[in-house]
Amino acid sequence: MMKKFNKIVISGLVILSVLASCKKEKDDPIIPNEEEVITTLNYTLTPTGGGTAIVLSFQDLDGDGGSAPTITGGALDSNTTYTGVLELLNEIESPAEDITLEVSAEGDEHQFFFEPSATDVTIAYTDMDANGDPIGITSTLTTNSTNTGTLKITLRHEPAKSATGVSSGDITNAGGETDIEVTFNLDVQ
């Protein structure tokens, strides 16, 4: 009987030693390569007739938490047409990664929507995906009378581009998931 009892004790000790060999300190976690994050949106508006470009910019360098984002609105001239170019950046990476390329490569799965609160501002798409539907990376923005208000820019992933009004820029029936939703102050002088 003692013999068997010893066996139990010995097997217990073996397993204890297995446990004792477990790690005492956690290895350093590997910091993931956050290549998917979008930290920055720039909407560059260049007057078609020439002049200084205006950049509307949203920048949140540390992602969702931490410090608050920096939002820069802009002052536009009235009765002017601008060419607009959107740029998305991941500035956590160094050098910054241009996410716009990912969006344009998957153009059929993405669409930007522009919602000005100032009714006197109109925005039209000037690009299209493989199916002939708009993406919104390039656009034209036209101002009329002087006005102040906001411009909301939304990027939807996998929207229903064929739904009513979506290809002309109406977000109502678009669905999909919001990847970006930022609002800028606009001052049309």
Added chain:
Amino acid sequence: MFNKNLCFYFFLLLLPVVSISQDCKLTVSGVVKDLSTDKPIIFANVYLKESQKGVYTDSLGFFKFESMCEGDLHVNISHIGCEVQEIFFSLTKDTNVIVFLDHNGHLLNEFKVEGEEDKATTQESQSINSKTIGENSDKSLANMLEGISGVSVIKNGSGIAKPVVHGLYGTRITILNNGVAQSGQQWGVDHSPEIDPLVANKITVVKGVGALEYQGSSLGSVILVEPNKIDNEPHLHGEARYSFETNGLGNGINLELQQYGKLFAWRVVGTLKKSGDNHTPDYYLTNTGNQEANIALQLEKKWNKKWSSALYFSSFNADLGVLRGSHIGNLTDLEEAFERKVPFYTEDNFSYSINSPYQKVNHHLLKFQTKYIINEKQWLDFTYAGQYNLRKEFDVRRSGRSEIPALSLKQISNFIEGKYRNYLPKNWDLNIGFQINHVDNTNLPETGILPLIPDYLGFETGFYGLITKKMEKTTFEFGGRYDFENRKVAAISTEVPRYIYRTENDYHNLSALFGVTHEFQKNWKVAYNIGYASRNPEVNELYSNGLHQGVSGIEEGDPTLNKETSIKNTLSIKGNIKEKLFVEGMFYNQNIKDYIYLNPQDEIRLTIRGAFPVFKYQQTNVRLTGFDIATTYQASQRFTITAKYCYLKGMDQTNDLPLIFMPSNAIFAEFDYELPKLGTFQNVGFTVNGNYVFEQKNLFASQDFVAPPEAYYLIGLKLSAEKQLKKLKLNLYLRAENLLNTTYRDYLNRQRYFADDLGFNLVAGVNIKF
């Protein structure tokens, strides 16, 4: 060896009536009795497999077979509500058998287990037996337990389900898989336990005040998933199960084989399940399919009379689809989803395919146990268990990254346990033991996303002692436990540039319980229990920081959180009036100090994806009060009515607010009509049931994005029958769920923000025992 089945156990009294063996002139006779009342059970089916002869017990519970030959004999005994059981012996002389069936057990979900290992406890528990498990083989563990009063289920769709007992879930209850605390990512509300319920012969919910003999963070209740010991039976036996369900076109097969071989006893159980998109009354729930492949191997060896060992290995592997339309980007999307009748991305056609978002879960358990019986009164038990848990969650992502998990966690745990039991004189029963557990939790860096919870090492050690004193009518139980936990965390900063920081926490916890049961008036038992327990803050509560996409909120942990401490009282009464009306009631009150919860903040945080509400893990003092009542009225031998009512109210006492995410109150009623014999079928059962779930009114509008769903009721039907086909015993069943195809949403189903719950479902299945 003793047959230790649930609903049933037997004594073989090999009475030497005639000691000289005579060819084919032997008699096998016996009586079938009710375990709890000792009364005869009439119309139990007794079947001899070798001679393919069957009889029913008479009004005295008596049966008899004459002109039997010498040789091996397999006897099947079956009765409504009990699983088919088999006795094996070699017939050499006239034999008389007394068989005990626990017929009352199935009336109150209470199955007695007789045997040396069962510790007397004063805590109330309810179980489902292997017959119930077999007839619900299409369901997940949590959904199977839903029938037990006091148990509800948190779901994320239908495939991802988590049990809730008396309002607590996740790391506040402990789930034991074959005696080992399940070690995985139980902190996640949408993480279901990684256990195949079909490996179990019995699943028990201890609706208790503490689980001192187990390691884990239970604040009261415990769920035990237990395979039986392998029957002492030299022939190969097993059971094959197949089920099909119309909602989701789900198919499941399960095969169990076992043999008590000369060298060792073995059992192997394998399960394959596949189902596709579920359907509400009006539309498909696109991407809600799931698939599972599980296997379990059990080996037992009795070295000698005193020493036995068991090896157990189980592997659970599942892909669980998540409703495509529930994957949203920000609060605007969530609000839009509430407005929609049909979720985004709903396809018109059924599909088995599982795309992002989905979860891929693997869990493997290896357990070695050895037991040494010192003498009749004392034994020692030693267990080692290793668990490997892998969880990958896939989201819809840009540029082909949907193939890369957005969350990828690996957990390895090693556990050892030693237990000692001693039956002391004068009915004192002493149980002591210790446990050591080491957990290594790692985020796999493949995700390209900052992890939700940090990497950590946990080292837990604890010891306990329990003393039970049994007197004629009264039983006392006292227990205490001490736990030490050390947790070393290595986390990545949320600031950029990212850096690694380390923290370490030590926790010392004491738990205690006291319980008393008293029997009175022959048929009645009253039990009172009080327990003190604590739970250390989980890593997600301490360190999570970031967007929780499924609920569109930013969740912030708090590294300074304290442990929760709980005092729970339960008072239960059960008994019967003239063995006609069976009553069971349990009242409970639980006060938890420093209860950790997600508190919505006034802050709305602006991110590039829009504005999000901020939730912080905070602590408050709460009180959970409720009762579960179950009654069964046996109107006649054939007709039974069951009614259950569950009530629970959870309050945040510090802030005088209702507690969110508490189960709704519910009433359940069932009518059973049972026929011992119908044509060539036996044990034919016909059941109609109704479940009424109240609206969760104990909640303020400001506490959730949308108001809790309205009350609903569902009607179900069930038909089951058994048939003996030579040596095969067939159990056929047909189950209809949501018979009226009612459109409803359930408060505890997180998918309710986006879609309706399941519509009509018909499940057909066959279990073949051989």
